[in-house]
Amino acid sequence: MSTPSSEKTKMHIDPTERAWMRAAIVVLVIFAVSVTIAGFMLGIQVPTEEQRVNPQTIQDAPPWSEPGVREIVPGEKYDVYIVSKRFFYEPSTVEVPVGAEVTFYVTSTDVQHGFKIQDTNVNFMAVPGEVSKLTTTFNEAGTYDYICTEYCGLGHAAMFGSVLVTQ
Numbered sequence: 691m692s693t694p695s696s697e698k699t700k701m702h703i704d705p706t707e708r709a710w711m712r713a714a715i716v717v718l719v720i721f722a723v724s725v726t727i728a729g730f731m732l733g734i735q736v737p738t739e740e741q742r743v744n745p746q747t748i749q750d751a752p753p754w755s756e757p758g759v760r761e762i763v764p765g766e767k768y769d770v771y772i773v774s775k776r777f778f779y780e781p782s783t784v785e786v787p788v789g790a791e792v793t794f795y796v797t798s799t800d801v802q803h804g805f806k807i808q809d810t811n812v813n814f815m816a817v818p819g820e821v822s823k824l825t826t827t828f829n830e831a832g833t834y835d836y837i838c839t840e841y842c843g844l845g846h847a848a849m850f851g852s853v854l855v856t857q
């Protein structure tokens with residue numbers, strides 16, 4: 691004989707619904723594991739908003755009046771300032787040594803642009819009024835192109851530059 695009291699307390703869940711709930715939990719676990727691996731093992735960084743600037747007057751004073759490479763510690767630490775404009779980057783080529791810690795500071799003087807360096811984890815937006823910052827290390831010498839990844843107008847496809855990584 692069944693006991694009516696225990697049957698009342700046990701919630702009935704349809705087997706299909708139960709299966710979907712399990713699948714949802716599995717997907718959440720996979721997601722959490724991927725984010726953890728990306729963040730702590732692959733070194734994926736979230737671009738930080740370094741500072742707010744006035745896009746109209748930003749190029750009147752250093753460092754933005756002379757964008758380019760700044761040597762902080764020779765061979766080890768470099769800062770790179772890049773201004774994005776329709777439809778080019780200033781400067782269009784930068785040179786850094788292999789193995790150095792390179793921090794990119796990128797902003798825009800007109801519209802929203804993108805900044806992605808091929809074969810690295812550097813990929814963010816260049817927004818007028820904000821400076822985006824990300825640090826990377828080039829472990830192999832060669833040429834790494836940086837390209838605009840946000841559609842910014844008719845010349846968008848021709849908007850690129852290069853990082854020359856030297857021995």
Ligand SMILES: [Cu+2]
Pocket residue numbers: 774775776777802803804838839840841842846849
């Ligand atoms: Cu662009």
